[in-house]
Amino acid sequence: MAGDSIPPEFRTYIETSYTFIPKNDEERIADNLIDLAAAGMDTKQPLKVVFEQVAKFIFRQFGFSEVAIGLKDRKDPVWKYEVALGFSKDTELRILKVRYNKDDMYSQETFPNLKLGKLSELNVAEGLPPSEADMYDRQKMLNPKRTSSADFMLGDSIDIWMLDDKKEIIGWIEVSSPKDRKLPSRTTTRWLELLGSLCAQIVMSRWAEDEMRSKKAAVP
């Protein structure tokens, strides 16, 4: 070994101070973001598998019992769910069959909502279209009454947008049914937005890889 050696007591101090096991929520979130980024970079892992990891992380860390993740079709203006976690099997199958168009994704008319942050919004149960209530098996919530503004009602959902560099929606994370039945804290929505933004980066990277592969394949 070139240079002087590292004093053993210093090495021990560092190794015990910087153990890999997260000691609080903040470290746990950071740790999961690092793992997700690594999974996103690993081109051998299908995007769907990465999204399943994202959904499980949200379920465990932020206490949402239902998490769905959707993507835009690369060529057509069609958006569909890729992953649905925490739903009954029937509901999951219905969710995965749904297709949305540009109006559905961008218009305030189809899904009345309130902005929670730059990348997130609350879709209120009061505005849930009957077709969606059907999909989620929530017919009984078509005429909901809110008892408190802080309540998260059955039929409410939060969308976190994945945007590309032109600010177009390339995907989204949808969370609902928080275990405490309350709207999440502002900090939690910010964490979710950061997660959504990292997912957008992963999607864009995968699409760039695909483009490169198809260009290579096109060369005679």
Next chain:
Amino acid sequence: MASRSGIIIDPELKHHVDSTYSPLPRDEQEKLIEAMLTLTEAARDRRISLRAFLERVARTLFRFFSLDEIAIGLYDRTQKMFVYEVLFGYPSDLAAQYSRLKYEYEDMISNDRYPFIRTGKLSELDPVEGLPSDERQILNRPYAGSLARAAEDEFHEGDYIDVWMYGPQKSLLGWLEISKPRSGRLPSRTNLRWIEVIASICSFAIRQRWLQEDVARR
């Protein structure tokens, strides 16, 4: 707020949401999340060059983690060597010397040439005690490392932390090198985790720009 079919969003709910979720960060943690979010957006913005993006990263590290010296290195695909791309907070003569350094892959990973201690999944501390004498000369600190550490968490002159940026199949794309914390102490484990997240964001920024270059070339 009226919308589809005259649906009215309860004004009390709207007031609650507007006042609870105001966009201004209210504490240091929210400011940091906001800064990370801004970096992820810049990472995928094709109009921002890689160098400009990495300079933003250095400024974020300077501001949020109170580090006075930040170097960011990249794998140079033409030279097939690792070189420094951004040197933030270094005196200009030292920055000029660093800019001329080139490393082989073996230099980057070898525990023999640069003895290190792992501090996280992506990071390691390279204590000055293990710094090769030729590099101490560059630092103009030939005697650095000969002084005993007064406290275990003291960050010595010549210590630095490398945080690795990996691409597909663990290929090494670049690294963040941080030193001179204003507190004179090693960074907290939590802060180091966040710096590792920033390095992960950098990996995507690098990878995406390389892919864009490759696609444009074909």
